[in-house]
Amino acid sequence: MARKHSTDTRKYIVIKGARQHNLKNIDLKIPHNTFTVITGPSGSGKSSLAFDILYAEGQRRYIESLSTYARQFIEQLDKPDVDLVEGLSPTIAIENKQIATNPRSTVGTVTEIYDFLRLLFARLGKAHCPACRREIRISYAEDTVNELLKNHDRAKIMVLSPVRADSKNLRKVLQKLEREGFIRVRLDGKIYEIHEISNHVPDTVGRLEIVIDRLVVDPRKRSRITDSVELAYRIGEGKLVILESPDKEFLFTEKYACDLCGINLPEPSPRLFSFNNPEGACPRCDGLGFEESFDPELIISNPELSIREGAILPWENKNSVTFYEQLESLARHYKFDINLPFKDLPKRAKEALLFGSGNEEIPFYHYRGNRRFVHKRRFPGIIPFLKQKLEEAKTLEEKKELEQYIRKNPCSLCNGTRLKKEALSFTYHGLTISDISTMSVKEAHEWFKSV
Ligand SMILES: [Zn+2]
Ligand SMILES: [Zn+2]
The missing domain is CATH 3.40.50.300 (P-loop containing nucleotide triphosphate hydrolases)
Incomplete structure (x- = not known):
C-alpha cells in the first residue's frame, strides 16, 4: 500500500x-x-x-x-x-542563548559538561562506603554464580530477568524482545514462547520475566552460568530470578553495600548525581547548597546596648504598653534587668529571648486599670517568631525587612556541595563529582587529560 x-x-x-x-x-x-x-x-x-x-x-x-x-x-x-x-530527519536545535564565558566559570556552571559528568559517574563511578570510605567492589554476578554453584549444584534452573510491562505496552515489549532474539517469557508464572502471546496479549498483566537461559548448575559450566547471570542482571536492571521449580524461586539483587557497616548505596544513575532531582539533592538544603537561618548576631547587632536602648533590633520600635508588660514579665521570670547591656544578661535569659522558653510556662502580667491579670504561657522566642513572620510575609518589603536578620551559610550537611552523601560516595579517579564540578573549566580540562 x-x-x-x-x-x-x-x-x-x-x-x-x-x-x-x-x-x-x-x-x-x-x-x-x-x-x-x-x-x-x-x-x-x-x-x-x-x-x-x-x-x-x-x-x-x-x-x-x-x-x-x-x-x-x-x-x-x-x-x-x-x-x-x-518527512522529518533527526533534528538539532541551536538556541540564541548567551553563555557567559568568564574565567571563573566552573564545570558545574556549564550545564552541558555537568550532564556529561553525571553520565560518567553513573557508568564509571567507584562506590565507597559513606561511613568507612572503603571501596565497595561490585562483583555481584560472580557472587551470584558462587552462590548457585554452592547451594544449587546439579539443579535444573531457569535464569529470568524481570522486566516492566503493562497491558498497554506488553505487545510492543514482546515484539522488541523477539527482535532481540529472546524466545521465551514467563508471564504471571506461566512460561510462553513469545510468538504464542505477542499477537494475543492478555488483558491483565502482572509479572513479566524474560527467560535468559535454561541450564543445569555444574562447576564445569561456570563461564556459561556467569554469562547468563551477567546478561540477566543487565536486562533486569540489577535483578534476576532463579527458578528451580514452579514453587522454588529465588530473587537475586545487585546491590552496592558495605558488609562491614551494613550500609546500602543506591544504584548510580545520572539522577543520583543531580542536585535538581530529589534522588540526588541534599535533603537538608534541597540541593541549594546553603542554608538560610536567622542569625542572633544580626538580631543583636550591638550587645553593648540594653534591651530598652534597642539591643534587639526587631524590637527597636516597639514601645506599646502591652509590649513592655510582656518584657517586664520575662525580666521578672528570668531575673534580668532590661536596662543592662544585652551581653551582661544571664545566659538562660538570652537563650529564652532568642529561642523561646521551650516547655516552660511563664506568668505574664497585664494591668487593666487597677486590676492585675495573670496568665501562664510559653514564650515562643524572637527567632521562631521571625521565622513565622517570614512564612506569612506577603509583600517584598515585609520579606526584605526580615531578611536583614538572615545569614546564608553553606549547608551544614552537604558542605555546600548540594548533593546527598550517597552521591558523594562515588568517585572517579579519586574525585567526587562535586570535586570536579568546582574546578574551573581549564583545570578540569588539564585533569581529564591526565587521567
Ligand atoms: Zn563501611
Ligand atoms: Zn545541603
Missing part, C-alpha cells in the same frame, strides 16, 4: 494539526534542503513550531530508537500535540 504522503515527504516535512501552545491546529509543509525562516508576530507560535514540534518530535524519535538501557539516561520528551509529522 502506497503511503499517503510518500511523494510529499521526499520533498517536504509535512505537519498536520499542530496545536502545541499557541499553535491553532495548523497544517503546513516545509521544503527539504532549503533554508526556511519562520516569521510572525510575537506569541504566534514560531518557537512552538520550531522547538516544541519539529525539534522535540525529531529528538523523541531519535530517543525511541535507542536501547532501553541508553534511554534511561536521557530525559524523555513528551510527544508534542500534533496529529502528524512526516
